[in-house]
Amino acid sequence: MTTHNSESIKQPALDFPVHPLIASRWSPRAYDSKSVESEKLQRIFEAARWAASSSNIQPWYFLVGFKGDDVYRKIFETLVEFNRQWVVNAPVLVLAIAKTTNNRGDLNKSNAYDLGQAVATLSLQAMSEGIYTHQMGGFNAPAAELAFNIPEEYKVLVVFTLGYLGDAEILNPNLHELELSPRTRRPASESVFTGSFGHSADFL
Numbered sequence: 001m002t003t004h005n006s007e008s009i010k011q012p013a014l015d016f017p018v019h020p021l022i023a024s025r026w027s028p029r030a031y032d033s034k035s036v037e038s039e040k041l042q043r044i045f046e047a048a049r050w051a052a053s054s055s056n057i058q059p060w061y062f063l064v065g066f067k068g069d070d071v072y073r074k075i076f077e078t079l080v081e082f083n084r085q086w087v088v089n090a091p092v093l094v095l096a097i098a099k100t101t102n103n104r105g106d107l108n109k110s111n112a113y114d115l116g117q118a119v120a121t122l123s124l125q126a127m128s129e130g131i132y133t134h135q136m137g138g139f140n141a142p143a144a145e146l147a148f149n150i151p152e153e154y155k156v157l158v159v160f161t162l163g164y165l166g167d168a169e170i171l172n173p174n175l176h177e178l179e180l181s182p183r184t185r186r187p188a189s190e191s192v193f194t195g196s197f198g199h200s201a202d203f204l
Contacts, residue, residue: 007165012183021127027134029086030171030179031163035066036092040129044162047125051118054110060118061097063148074147075159080138083159085172090134090161095144101153115157126162135160 010026041064048060065072067090075093076084087093098115102108123133141156150156168179189200 009180010183012185015187021124025123025127026132026183028132028165028179029134029175030166030168031086031089031091031132031161032166033067033089033091034164036131036162036164040126040131041092041162043129044122044126044131048118048122051114051121053114053117054108055102057099057102057108057110057114058118059099059108059111060115061099061154063095063097065093065095067091067093071148075139075144078140078144078147079136079159080140083136083138086175087136087161089166089170090163092162094160094162095148095156096135096158096160097150097154097156099154105153111155112157119158119160130164131162132165133160133162 007024010024012023014023045062048062049058051058051060053059063071063075065075072093075095076087079087096115096119098111100108100111108114119133119135123135126133136159139159144150144156144159145154168176171179187204189204192201192204193199194201194203
């Protein structure tokens with residue numbers, strides 16, 4: 001199966017039209033070995049910079065590793081075995097880190113939410129550049145914090161990849177089916193309510 005076909009398979013069956021960047025965004029495991037150009041990385045992380053955040057605290061921080069360097073190796077070593085199987089092909093590996101306190105040193109209750117907004121914004125900019133992301137919770141966050149001497153008030157929440165889409169044939173057989181399976185989501189009517197919780201929104 002070729003990369004072109006996997007892209008076609010991953011086109012969602014939309015109930016309502018959305019922006020093409022949203023429709024085309026998915027999380028591959030097959031990556032091309034091609035490096036991501038510095039200019040594209042500049043624009044991708046600039047997009048994260050302009051995400052919304054509570055009180056404009058901007059609690060997001062990113063530690064970027066490139067395949068072959070020490071940062072990449074250390075991040076890779078924190079991954080669970082399942083993720084190591086495919087991440088090895090990705091040219092860029094990133095720790096997404098949230099500062100848990102505000103400027104007064106008090107807990108910023110929105111830190112994880114705001115980091116999520118930054119990564120989501122980053123992901124859409126990446127898609128506009130032809131760059132794919134895959135976000136992972138399958139890693140040892142305390143080990144990552146220790147490996148990089150991350151201060152106590154900062155927490156590693158997510159690891160994600162950046163890179164060009166590769167051919168699904170490079171994956172181990174147990175991952176091949178996942179790469180070529182259609183994308184699915186529950187209907188918006190099961191998540192969006194009006195009147196009371198659980199009552200499907202009238203406009204849907």
